Amino acid sequence: MSERQVVGESVRRVDGIKLVTGAPAFTDDIHIPGMLYGKILASPHAHARIVRIDVSKARALPGVHAVLTHRDVPRVPHTTAGQAWPEPSPYDTYLLDNKVRFVGDRVAAVAGESRAIAERALRLIEVEYDVLPAVLEIEEAMAPGAPVIHDEPDSTKIYDRNRNIAGHLLREIGNVDEGFREAGLIVEREFRTHRQQHAMLEPHVTICWLDTDNRLVIRSSTQVPYHCRRQVAMILQMPVGRVHVIKPRIGGGFGGKQEMLLEDICGALALAARRPVKIEYTREEEFYMARSRHPQILRLKMGVKRDGTVIASHMRVLATTGAYGSHSTTVQGNTGSKVLPLYRADHLRFECDVVYTNTPVAGAFRGYGCPQGFFAQETLVDEIAEQLGIDPVQFHHANMIRLGDIDRLSAQLGEGKEGLPRVIRSCGLPECVDKAAAAADWSKKRKAKPAKGRLRRGIGMACTMQGSGIAGLDWASAFLKMNEDGSFYLQVGASDVGAGADTVLSQIAAETLGVTLDKIVITSGDTDTTPFDVGAYASSTTIISGGAVKKAAEKVRVQVLEVASKLLGQPPENLDCGGNQVFTKCECRQTIGMADIALHALYKEKFQIMDGASHFNTDSPPPFCATFAEVEVDVETGQVKVLHLATAVDPGTAINPKLAEGQVEGAVTQGMGFALTEELMLDNAGRPLNANFLDYKIFSAKDMPKLTTILVQTDEPLGPYGAKSISEVPINGPAPAIANAIYDAVGLRIRKLPIRPEDVLRALREKEMEVAQ
Amino acid sequence: MKSLELHLTVNGEEKCWAIAPGDLLLDVLRREGYYGVKRGCETGECGACTVLLNGKAVNSCMMFAGHAEGAQVMTIEGLGNGTKLHPLQEAFLDHGAVQCGFCTPGMILGAKALLDRHPDAGENLVRETMAGHLCRCTGYRKAVEAVLAVSTPPRKVRKQTAGGKR
Numbered sequence: 001m002s003e004r005q006v007v008g009e010s011v012r013r014v015d016g017i018k019l020v021t022g023a024p025a026f027t028d029d030i031h032i033p034g035m036l037y038g039k040i041l042a043s044p045h046a047h048a049r050i051v052r053i054d055v056s057k058a059r060a061l062p063g064v065h066a067v068l069t070h071r072d073v074p075r076v077p078h079t080t081a082g083q084a085w086p087e088p089s090p091y092d093t094y095l096l097d098n099k100v101r102f103v104g105d106r107v108a109a110v111a112g113e114s115r116a117i118a119e120r121a122l123r124l125i126e127v128e129y130d131v132l133p134a135v136l137e138i139e140e141a142m143a144p145g146a147p148v149i150h151d152e153p154d155s156t157k158i159y160d161r162n163r164n165i166a167g168h169l170l171r172e173i174g175n176v177d178e179g180f181r182e183a184g185l186i187v188e189r190e191f192r193t194h195r196q197q198h199a200m201l202e203p204h205v206t207i208c209w210l211d212t213d214n215r216l217v218i219r220s221s222t223q224v225p226y227h228c229r230r231q232v233a234m235i236l237q238m239p240v241g242r243v244h245v246i247k248p249r250i251g252g253g254f255g256g257k258q259e260m261l262l263e264d265i266c267g268a269l270a271l272a273a274r275r276p277v278k279i280e281y282t283r284e285e286e287f288y289m290a291r292s293r294h295p296q297i298l299r300l301k302m303g304v305k306r307d308g309t310v311i312a313s314h315m316r317v318l319a320t321t322g323a324y325g326s327h328s329t330t331v332q333g334n335t336g337s338k339v340l341p342l343y344r345a346d347h348l349r350f351e352c353d354v355v356y357t358n359t360p361v362a363g364a365f366r367g368y369g370c371p372q373g374f375f376a377q378e379t380l381v382d383e384i385a386e387q388l389g390i391d392p393v394q395f396h397h398a399n400m401i402r403l404g405d406i407d408r409l410s411a412q413l414g415e416g417k418e419g420l421p422r423v424i425r426s427c428g429l430p431e432c433v434d435k436a437a438a439a440a441d442w443s444k445k446r447k448a449k450p451a452k453g454r455l456r457r458g459i460g461m462a463c464t465m466q467g468s469g470i471a472g473l474d475w476a477s478a479f480l481k482m483n484e485d486g487s488f489y490l491q492v493g494a495s496d497v498g499a500g501a502d503t504v505l506s507q508i509a510a511e512t513l514g515v516t517l518d519k520i521v522i523t524s525g526d527t528d529t530t531p532f533d534v535g536a537y538a539s540s541t542t543i544i545s546g547g548a549v550k551k552a553a554e555k556v557r558v559q560v561l562e563v564a565s566k567l568l569g570q571p572p573e574n575l576d577c578g579g580n581q582v583f584t585k586c587e588c589r590q591t592i593g594m595a596d597i598a599l600h601a602l603y604k605e606k607f608q609i610m611d612g613a614s615h616f617n618t619d620s621p622p623p624f625c626a627t628f629a630e631v632e633v634d635v636e637t638g639q640v641k642v643l644h645l646a647t648a649v650d651p652g653t654a655i656n657p658k659l660a661e662g663q664v665e666g667a668v669t670q671g672m673g674f675a676l677t678e679e680l681m682l683d684n685a686g687r688p689l690n691a692n693f694l695d696y697k698i699f700s701a702k703d704m705p706k707l708t709t710i711l712v713q714t715d716e717p718l719g720p721y722g723a724k725s726i727s728e729v730p731i732n733g734p735a736p737a738i739a740n741a742i743y744d745a746v747g748l749r750i751r752k753l754p755i756r757p758e759d760v761l762r763a764l765r766e767k768e769m770e771v772a773q
Numbered sequence: 774m775k776s777l778e779l780h781l782t783v784n785g786e787e788k789c790w791a792i793a794p795g796d797l798l799l800d801v802l803r804r805e806g807y808y809g810v811k812r813g814c815e816t817g818e819c820g821a822c823t824v825l826l827n828g829k830a831v832n833s834c835m836m837f838a839g840h841a842e843g844a845q846v847m848t849i850e851g852l853g854n855g856t857k858l859h860p861l862q863e864a865f866l867d868h869g870a871v872q873c874g875f876c877t878p879g880m881i882l883g884a885k886a887l888l889d890r891h892p893d894a895g896e897n898l899v900r901e902t903m904a905g906h907l908c909r910c911t912g913y914r915k916a917v918e919a920v921l922a923v924s925t926p927p928r929k930v931r932k933q934t935a936g937g938k939r
Binding site (some may be wrong): 200 | 908
């Protein structure tokens, strides 16, 4: 194979022009005649039974075409988690129910001729609630006498409904008790993480209508068109073939759109009204009626030898999934399976309980359990290294997972079932550590004496990993056909949510077929016209969907060479593709253009050059990441300012390095928000306090520190052209690296997120008092 | 309840639209097919609905359409098209400043308003201006880089990147 032409190049994204010109590409960028505006009546109570609901006045309002309550819709227990069938998440959710379980839960839905009419109709619905005691705190959910949130008998797959436990996991390799007996130092700490929101700029939006064949069309901002189609068909009791899901351009997802969130209720309204219906969350609704990261309380205990060798880790997690169990055990399973094996300990034990509370629902969010786990592990390791007098960089080098290792914990923690062991076939982690350390000027800055003034600087680090698709479960398919001009039509079920999948998949197809990128015309994420793909999650698209594209392109390439062989009078094995033509590999150097091959195939051979392929992996190669943060702590105000964040990532091959860098920069920005500013706050009745961008602070351009992004490319045997993944792993590092930098600056161990100035200040004051005594 | 006539110029074309007194400029523009004007928050916090009103960047969700009477409005559709792009649009593509693209039209228009007034804007001023445009995908580095590349003289961002080759 000659030098790569398209893969590894930072080409412009293939969907770029329509985005910079504002072309109508997004879900809401259409107008359908007769379209109604749908609205959902949200529960004002955290926990209540609907005793009486009277919609007669709402129905009588002119311009209202449908009003739905739990009495009007099928009762089908399901999960909204957009996961492969059968979903491991509990079936504990209903289209509409006679009970509400959090402030923001669905009570009823209306469709009216304008937004104002729909909003007026909501106000005309009379609801009598029997308000029930609510449980908001994680620790209280399992206590005897706590209100039972899912007392309905027809929900399934709930671990222990009477104790509000949605899911439970206990996994062990080796024997941690034995491991701790061998340890020279054991440290155990508790950590707390919070409710972070996706805050994608495009809120959830869905438009549903019946097409001329009376099929339900769902145009939706979804990461999972196929799962969505299957789930809506089940909930609305229609054959899957009567549902057509279209994923247009998506304005950011980050896991928040790996969720069947509006499609079912919007579809139900369209069926009831027999008119097109749009439902679009307002920004406020997006904050508390969509999904969040799972808040966790983690207890982590690690045992090491006096020389710094990690022997055993025991992690116990108590998490809340909110009122419904979306992604409950799978997110928490990841907190163990993707975090603990970073260190080569023989003894690992992970246990968790995921509890229901009467709070907004948690779900999939970039990092999927790992940001919480790595915050605990990497801050604990920093403390252990300090106690042993070992530089954290050295500690990491000595203990980290390496090439050829087998991670056996993954075999025990698959997606809702036994998984598969993970073999490390590519690993650039040591180089990531060294390069990021150099970029951050670690050795010089770490040695610098702590300042005495008001502003004190410190530096900290963390190492993290993730996966690339769910082993043995995620799969994708792709289809290619050749056009008369020598271009190729590429159809993929993969869902570009902004990360650049359409571009990367087109690059893989172009490279394999030996054509320039402009010869690939891609359509993605439409259940009628593109083949199956599980969707955009678990860092799977490049490796899994990309693998399918490469296979399909290889099959089509064989067909291209067969036709060319007839035209050139050479056996196919003497031919190769490149530069939009097929050429002979021998000295004679005959060539024929792709367009001539296509014309000959179509009009002389009467043969459409086309083929498709499916692809899955039995392993999930981890991308690796090293994060170094330099901070400045204001000891008068407790304010923590990040000065420099250096991130080095091993994504395997970067199919498009500039897009890969963009993934890193976006992930670390969200990671800094997780560490420092972002938390959806609830009052003591479970009502959101800061459901807007003024009070829920995401980083803006002027809040950003200096960012250094380093790609340490490796060659992953299981990935197309050596690619693994990159979009999730960099989000894990900022919180622990920043916490460790704060310790370096002012000697405070931070174990609770987000790191708010008032908490830092309080801790500094307490420390001063201790010193004074 | 359409009871007002609104006269304004959008992207150089004179328009006369029937509107209701309470209509927001954002809603009227989208209703008339200017879909590049995005609805991100409706409370003036995210900047996705930015348009240029007589050359000044404004949040179209924060003003009644009636207040645009007689105004010159520019939306992203007026800046460039599929065949001829504005230098800022080219720079956003070349620098990888676009991910999901939802905040992009507002961000590009905000940058245009800035460079029209301060063609030599430096990084601090660019970041100050861009702070009115929330982006959840990029971390802003590449967008700042793109704007600085179009400023005169073109500047480089102080941040660095090292794309390692195998």
